[in-house]
Amino acid sequence: MSTETVQNIVVAPVTTPVTVPINHGEKPEKFNGTEFKRWQQKMLFYLTTLNLAKFLYEDAPTLNENESDKQVVAAIDAWKHADFLCKNYILNGLDNTLYNVYSQIKTARELWDSLDKKYKTEDVGTKKFIVGRFLDYKMLDSKTVISQVQELQLILHEIHAEGMTLSESFQVATIIEKLPSSWKEFKNYLKHKRKEMKLEDLIVRLRIEEDNRTSEKAMWNQTIESKANVVEHNNKNKKRKHFGQEFGQGSNQDTKGGHAKRFKGKCFICDKPGHRAKDCRKRNDQGNKKTFQANISEVGTLSKDVSDINLSAVVFEVNLVGDTKE
Numbered sequence: 001m002s003t004e005t006v007q008n009i010v011v012a013p014v015t016t017p018v019t020v021p022i023n024h025g026e027k028p029e030k031f032n033g034t035e036f037k038r039w040q041q042k043m044l045f046y047l048t049t050l051n052l053a054k055f056l057y058e059d060a061p062t063l064n065e066n067e068s069d070k071q072v073v074a075a076i077d078a079w080k081h082a083d084f085l086c087k088n089y090i091l092n093g094l095d096n097t098l099y100n101v102y103s104q105i106k107t108a109r110e111l112w113d114s115l116d117k118k119y120k121t122e123d124v125g126t127k128k129f130i131v132g133r134f135l136d137y138k139m140l141d142s143k144t145v146i147s148q149v150q151e152l153q154l155i156l157h158e159i160h161a162e163g164m165t166l167s168e169s170f171q172v173a174t175i176i177e178k179l180p181s182s183w184k185e186f187k188n189y190l191k192h193k194r195k196e197m198k199l200e201d202l203i204v205r206l207r208i209e210e211d212n213r214t215s216e217k218a219m220w221n222q223t224i225e226s227k228a229n230v231v232e233h234n235n236k237n238k239k240r241k242h243f244g245q246e247f248g249q250g251s252n253q254d255t256k257g258g259h260a261k262r263f264k265g266k267c268f269i270c271d272k273p274g275h276r277a278k279d280c281r282k283r284n285d286q287g288n289k290k291t292f293q294a295n296i297s298e299v300g301t302l303s304k305d306v307s308d309i310n311l312s313a314v315v316f317e318v319n320l321v322g323d324t325k326e
Contacts, residue, residue: 032095036119037161043093052086055079055108083108090115127162134159139180145210149175149203172202183209 026049028042047053060083061076086108091099105111134155139148152175159166179187186209190202197205266273269280277283 028093030095055083055086056112060107087111130158139178141180141182145206168199172197172199
């Protein structure tokens with residue numbers, strides 16, 4: 001092997017291989033100008049998996065005019081190639097409108113710094129917005145308390161991510177104050193607790209109270225439903241009894257089984273089967289007729305007696321007149 005061959009092997013550029021992500025799902029969504037901090041963190045992780053994150057903070061190496069070392073030249077070329085990949089990974093993570101704006105930037109560090117200055121200053125206004133969301137948040141009776149507490153915790157995490165800190169006692173007092181109107185008694189109970197409570201303890205108490213309320217509500221609904229079934233059952237029994245009486249079955253009930261049995265014999269008044277003489281309609285009609293005839297007879301007899309009395313009185317007066325003339 002010649003000396004030139006050995007020298008060529010020695011001066012061959014040694015570069016760190018750039019790995020391609022196996023799972024393309026790790027790539028963050030395109031940045032459209034909102035939620036910059038979240039996108040920035042995802043992009044940083046993505047570039048770290050590609051071994052390209054260091055180019056976000058390194059300056060481009062410079063080559064001296066009189067530099068003749070091929071190894072140095074090769075290393076600079078390798079750095080420029082990796083920086084080119086890093087810059088274009090970031091550009092591909094931007095929306096098309098933003099891509100056109102930042103595509104002329106030369107290095108990955110310049111691109112990263114320009115995005116950071118542009119959108120981090122705009123995110124300063126989001127601090128006030130997040131605080132306003134936390135202060136204006138109101139719990140509703142239509143949703144579970146625990147789910148709403150979790151929403152409040154997410155807002156608190158956003159506040160902490162923006163660099164603002166809230167004491168735990170302030171968080172506990174705020175959550176208690178935001179409980180819905182149906183929790184008024186439990187809210188007053190928590191306010192009168194002298195011992196300072198941690199946020200985790202408060203969440204445990206709220207969860208227990210909500211579980212108790214849910215179970216009590218279920219028992220109450222079950223009681224109402226059972227009472228409604230009893231009332232409905234009684235109404236059905238009354239309707240059945242009334243229906244049986246209308247068709248003359250009230251006196252034909254079997255005392256043992258409770259089922260109606262029709263009379264199999266014949267009525268001796270109307271000579272028709274299916275009912276007894278005491279339930280016969282003709283018997284009642286005949287009784288009414290006899291009573292009516294008896295009343296007429298009594299009225300006739302009374303009228304006759306009155307007529308006889310009047311006639312006797314007239315004869316008596318005539319006799320008195322005759323005796324006077326004599």
